[in-house]
Amino acid sequence: MIEIKNLHKSFKGETILDGIDATFDRGKTNMIIGASGSGKSVFLKNMLGLFKPDSGEIIYDNERLSEMDENRQKELRENMGMLFQHSALFDSMTVEENVMFPLRMFTKMRRKERQERANDILQRVNLENLNKKKPSEISGGQQKRVALARAVVNKPAYLFCDEPNSGLDPKTATVIDNLIQELTHEANITTVIISHDMNSVLEIGETIIFLKDGKIAWKGTNKEIFKTENEAVTDFVYSSELFRKVRIAQNKGL
Template sequence: MIEVKGLKKGFNGEEILKGIDATFLKGKTNMIIGASGSGKSVFLKNMLGLFEPDAGEIIYDGERLGEMEIERKSDLRKEMGMLFQHSALFDSMTVEENVMFPLRMFTKMKKNERQERANEILERVNLPGLNKKMPSEISGGQQKRVALARAVVNYPRYLFCDEPNSGLDPKTATIIDNLIQEITHERDITTVIISHDMNSVMEIGETIVFLKDGLIAWEGTNKEIFKTDNKAVTDFVYSSELFKKVRVAQNEGL
């Protein structure tokens, strides 16, 4: 579990995060949504320790990030997995080498052990047999699954996903969503996902935090978001054509 209390962060005199309180639950797909400029990326970077908050606390399973010694922060980073918006695979490495990279960096596993783990994870994301392929030789959806495999190969306690469906077609995006949720449940991971994709919100939004102008304007689940009268939320989600159709169907009793 990750707890955030009174988080504030600004740059050059402009306050971006204005006092955020949130809880991200273990074994759940926790989503942060909001329009561009709402503070999502700054929020994520504070949780990752890339920015130092101006005020407030970030607590990882009872440990305050701001009070950790350098060594403990380094250990915490080893317990994190990160799925980047554009996959961020190493072009010069094979699929297998990309997936094994965190194991080389953060463990003392022997090469055969790393290969065995990589095979296991690649099978879990439905990519068996692609070990020796280069990223340029596989599709965008396959690249994203390789990136997910790399993010979870070290069995992290915390998984962060930054716009994981960016650039993917709806069918492939659903596959990625389902894999993230399944692995979260299987490994009991605290997963935090930044997204603007309402398809993802409806598919796997077990807990949702909606940011607006650096504040939490709404919290709930993917079921509750259909019922809210919060204007900030409805203004945001009504930009989704799919959401419009769902609301119309609900109103018609279908």
């Protein structure tokens, strides 16, 4: 579990995060949504320790990030998985080598053990036959699955996903969503997802926070978001064609 208490962050006098309070539960897909400029990326970077908050606390399973020494912060980072918006695979490495990379960096496994673990997780994401391919030789959706495999191969306690469906077609995006949720449940991971994709919100938004102007304007689930009367939320989510259709169907009692 990750707890956020009264988090503030400003740059050059401009307030980006203005008193954020949130809880991200273990074993759930926790989503952060909001318009561009609402503070999502800065929020994520504070949780990752890339930015230092001006005030407030970030607490990982009862440990305050601000009180961790350098060694403990290093241990925490080793227990994190990160799925980047554009996959961020190493072009010079094969699929297998990309997935093995965190194991080589953060464990003392022998190469054979690393290969076995990498192949296990590649099989889990249905890519067992692409081990020796380079990223340039596989599709965008396959690259995203490789990136997800790399993010979870080290069996992290915390998984962060930054726009995991960026650039993917709806069918492939649903595959990625379902894989993230399945792996989260199976390994009891605390998963935090930044997304603009309202399809993802509908599919896997077990807990959702909506940011507006650096504040949490709404909290709930993918079921509750359809019922909210919060104008800021409805203006944002019903700009999606999918959500408009769902609201119309609900109003008709379908």
